[in-house]
Amino acid sequence: MNSNNALERALALARDIERQVTAAASEAADQMKPHLEQSLRMARELQDTAKGADVARHLRDFIAMGSDAMRESAELTRQTAATMVEQSKKIVDAASAARPKKPE
DSSP states (O other), rough: HHHHHHHHHHHOOOOOHHHHHHHHHOOOOHHHHHHHHHHHHHHHHHHHHSHHHHHHHHHHOOOOOOHHHHSSSSHHHHHHHHHHHHHHHHHHHHHHHSSSSOOO
């Protein structure tokens, strides 16, 4: 896989993470756990291929938040999931910024 394909895959995973966490934040707490687990699995997969310090830092923060959310009460889980939505947006932004610019 060349670096451009790897970056495209990383960006796609980051977008999937954002979608999963957004879905989790909008559902009842008892339905959030599977979405959070899936988003954490994707974040860990992305961590293996992530390029750039910003992406790696946002992923570490995201995984730490998600791990905490899995242990929290329903209300705290909802609050943490909302924070994770914001963090997932930072992952997408950082992954987008890491993509090489296409020549015009």
